[in-house]
Amino acid sequence: MTQLPPHSEALLTQFIEIRPQLLTLSDQVYDLLRQTFSEQGIELNTIEHRVKSVDSLKGKLERKGDKYKTLEDITDLIGLRIITFYTDDVDKVAAIVQQLFDIDWEHSVDKRKLHELTSFGYNSLHYICREKGGHQPFEIQMRTALQHVWSAIEHDIGYKGAVKLPPEYRRQFSRLAGMLELADDEFSRLRTTMVNYRRQVQALVKSGRLDEVPLSTDSFNSYLQLHPFDRLNKRIAAVNQAEVFPASLTSYLPILEHFGMESLGDVERFIADYQEAAYQLALSQLAITDLDILSESVGLQNLCFVYILKKGGNADELRFVFDTINGQQPSNALLADNIMNLAKNLKM
Amino acid sequence: MKTSIELQGDALIAKLEGRLDTAAAPKTEQELKPLHDCQGKNIVLDCSQLDYISSSGLRIFLGVLKAAKPKGSHVYIQGLNADLQSVFAMTGFTNLFEFK
Numbered sequence: 123m124t125q126l127p128p129h130s131e132a133l134l135t136q137f138i139e140i141r142p143q144l145l146t147l148s149d150q151v152y153d154l155l156r157q158t159f160s161e162q163g164i165e166l167n168t169i170e171h172r173v174k175s176v177d178s179l180k181g182k183l184e185r186k187g188d189k190y191k192t193l194e195d196i197t198d199l200i201g202l203r204i205i206t207f208y209t210d211d212v213d214k215v216a217a218i219v220q221q222l223f224d225i226d227w228e229h230s231v232d233k234r235k236l237h238e239l240t241s242f243g244y245n246s247l248h249y250i251c252r253e254k255g256g257h258q259p260f261e262i263q264m265r266t267a268l269q270h271v272w273s274a275i276e277h278d279i280g281y282k283g284a285v286k287l288p289p290e291y292r293r294q295f296s297r298l299a300g301m302l303e304l305a306d307d308e309f310s311r312l313r314t315t316m317v318n319y320r321r322q323v324q325a326l327v328k329s330g331r332l333d334e335v336p337l338s339t340d341s342f343n344s345y346l347q348l349h350p351f352d353r354l355n356k357r358i359a360a361v362n363q364a365e366v367f368p369a370s371l372t373s374y375l376p377i378l379e380h381f382g383m384e385s386l387g388d389v390e391r392f393i394a395d396y397q398e399a400a401y402q403l404a405l406s407q408l409a410i411t412d413l414d415i416l417s418e419s420v421g422l423q424n425l426c427f428v429y430i431l432k433k434g435g436n437a438d439e440l441r442f443v444f445d446t447i448n449g450q451q452p453s454n455a456l457l458a459d460n461i462m463n464l465a466k467n468l469k470m
Numbered sequence: 471m472k473t474s475i476e477l478q479g480d481a482l483i484a485k486l487e488g489r490l491d492t493a494a495a496p497k498t499e500q501e502l503k504p505l506h507d508c509q510g511k512n513i514v515l516d517c518s519q520l521d522y523i524s525s526s527g528l529r530i531f532l533g534v535l536k537a538a539k540p541k542g543s544h545v546y547i548q549g550l551n552a553d554l555q556s557v558f559a560m561t562g563f564t565n566l567f568e569f570k
Contacts, residue, residue, distance in 0.1 A: 369562065411560075413524075413560070416562055417565050419566075420560075420562035423565070449569065453550070453552075460559070
């Protein structure tokens, strides 16, 4: 074991004494960050936090102990890493960190700005922070998930080690780094495109121009926010004064597509044309029971049944609805037969 | 109405036997309460010996589902007879649960 010089030994002893306090501070900062990002609606890949281990600090003091006068000069005793999904979010996260803590700008580094125009590589934003009015520094690193992957691989390969890589391998490294950087930017762009598309769809849905909105998962979800099946559900629920339990209706999308519906306008007409028959079918099933709890899917489910029956469909096609909703199982044939029998009595 | 819960492998199996009507619901609800603390284990509601289910019974199943889902557990229903399948179908509950 290497014996540390007396000054370094004193720093290490002091660190061991205050380590429990550092652990508490690390947890507090982590909780504050997590809570703030959650309140701001920023989705993160992860937040990591740690307090340096005694062995790790000892190693650091062995290498460059004379660089530090006091323990506070070692700014990464507490380290946190915020990993975002998108490059745009790194700046957003940084702005929040600036609001929450005092930043030591002299020792903070934006590695994203350090690169030469012709080089690529590890991009990360490092802030040395203190709690407002506090004295204990801690380091917060902010980067995207892809930058994090890059950093981990770089570390594993030992790119920054003592042995210099031959030029051909350095070039290969730079190409890969460039690709990751490009992928990061493209993911951000894709997110912006998707957000814009959703806004457009929502605007069309709100303005009632439903024929202009192609049927898709996004558009159907926007449409569902208008509660298009509520009126029918309320009528059905009134049969037994039932409570309607919320349910996801997105699993019905493949069924509507199977029916050949291409726009939200088609779905709107489907509801208008078949809701009376759907109500009658639900009524024939529920009126002879005292069931007073229903799923929100009850209206749409009966709409699908009557659509098939009115189009002259058979039990196999009804079974397709059950197979899609319940997953394929033998009992679905029986359920389809039950609906066929009910339909006969209703003369559909 | 008889209820039992046992751990089989990584799943909690709740066996229900008899008629789960309004009268039997409070006791059954108490007996199934341990499922709410499923800690991410999947739950199978074995209904192969269940003869009848009322709205109160459906609400108990929903209670199990609501407690289990946030913990990452799946709730499967197994062995429904033809009448019970009809109840699940006509209420739209087939859309809420997974079936085995």
